[in-house]
Amino acid sequence: MEFSKLYSSIDAHTAGEAYRIVTRSPILPAGKDLKTKAAALAEGYRTEKNLLLNEPRGHRGMHGCVITESADADARLLFFVHDRVSAFKYEGIMAALAALLETGNLARTENDEYTVDTVTGIHRVKADMSGDEVMSVTAVSRSAEVSGEPERPSVCIDGERNYLIYPLPADIPAIKLEHLAALSDWGASKARELTDEGVSFSAVIVAEKLGDGRLRSVTFEPDGYILRSPGIDSTLALLAEQAKRTVAQKLENESIFGSSLTAELTDEASLAGKVTAEPFVTGTHDFVFDREDPLEQGFVIA
Known part of the structure; x- marks a missing residue:
C-alpha cells in the first residue's frame, strides 16, 4: 500500500x-x-x-x-x-x-x-x-422569474438556474413510493428528451397538488437522477409559480420520501423567497x- x-x-x-x-x-x-x-x-x-x-x-x-x-x-x-x-x-x-x-x-x-x-x-x-x-x-433567494405556458411553466431562480415544472402524468396515480418506478422512468425519459432537444435546464419538477398550500413533488436532474429531498430551489420555483398565478405567499413542498420544506415569499416584485432547513x-x-x-x-x- x-x-x-x-x-x-x-x-x-x-x-x-x-x-x-x-x-x-x-x-x-x-x-x-x-x-x-x-x-x-x-x-x-x-x-x-x-x-x-x-x-x-x-x-x-x-x-x-x-x-x-x-x-x-x-x-x-x-x-x-x-x-x-x-x-x-x-x-x-x-x-x-x-x-x-x-x-x-x-x-x-x-x-x-x-x-x-x-x-x-x-x-x-x-x-x-x-x-x-x-x-x-x-x-x-434573490429572485425568481416565471415564464412559459401555465401548464408547463419554467422558473429561473436567481437568474441562473432554470427549473421546468410539469403536472403529474395522467397514467401515474400519485406521487407515492409505490409509483416510484413509474415516476423514475418518466423523469429519466423527460430529461433525455429535453437534452436531445437542446433545452438548457437545471432540473425537471413533476408536482401534485395536495391542497391547503401543499404540494408533493419529485425533482430530476439532467441525467435523470431523482433528488432525495424536496429541493430548496425546487420549492422556491414552485412557490414563485404559484405566487405568479395566485396570491400564495407560502408553500409546503413534500418529497416522495416523506420529508418537506416550506418556502415563504419575501418580495412580491422579484418573487424572492426564504427557506429554513435543518442540516x-x-x-x-x-x-x-x-x-x-x-x-x-x-x-x-x-
Whole structure:
C-alpha cells in the first residue's frame, strides 16, 4: 500500500442532499478571484474529485465542497459535483455552515448571521442555534422569474438556474413510493428528451397538488437522477409559480420520501423567497489516495 495524498472531510446533509465538506486536501485551485478558482476546480482535479464523490467512498448523490478563506465573508465555498449537476445549491451553504459551526471551524457571531462567499456571490444566511448545535439555517433567494405556458411553466431562480415544472402524468396515480418506478422512468425519459432537444435546464419538477398550500413533488436532474429531498430551489420555483398565478405567499413542498420544506415569499416584485432547513453533520472522514488501488477513482452505480 502506497499513500500519496490525504483528504479530510466533514460529511453533512440538508433535507437529504449530501455534502462532503473538504477541510484538508491537496486540492488548491489557482486563481486571483473566486470565479477563476472555481473554473480551475471544475476543469481540473478529476482524480481527486472522483475519489471523493464516487463509490466506494461516495455515491451519485454526493456533492463536494472545498473550504477556503475569504477577506469578504465568514466563509468561502468552492463546490465540485458530478457531471451535469448544478454546482450551486442552497443546501450546500446550509450543510457547510452547520459543519463549520458545530466542529468549531467557524466562530459563532453574536446575531448568528453569516456571510458565505460562493461563485454566485455572497449569500447572507441565519443560523438558529441551541448551545453548539445548529438547529436550522435560513437562506433567502434573490429572485425568481416565471415564464412559459401555465401548464408547463419554467422558473429561473436567481437568474441562473432554470427549473421546468410539469403536472403529474395522467397514467401515474400519485406521487407515492409505490409509483416510484413509474415516476423514475418518466423523469429519466423527460430529461433525455429535453437534452436531445437542446433545452438548457437545471432540473425537471413533476408536482401534485395536495391542497391547503401543499404540494408533493419529485425533482430530476439532467441525467435523470431523482433528488432525495424536496429541493430548496425546487420549492422556491414552485412557490414563485404559484405566487405568479395566485396570491400564495407560502408553500409546503413534500418529497416522495416523506420529508418537506416550506418556502415563504419575501418580495412580491422579484418573487424572492426564504427557506429554513435543518442540516445534520453525519461524520468526519480521512481518505487516502493509494496509487495501487485499481478503483482509485471509484465508479458510479447507475
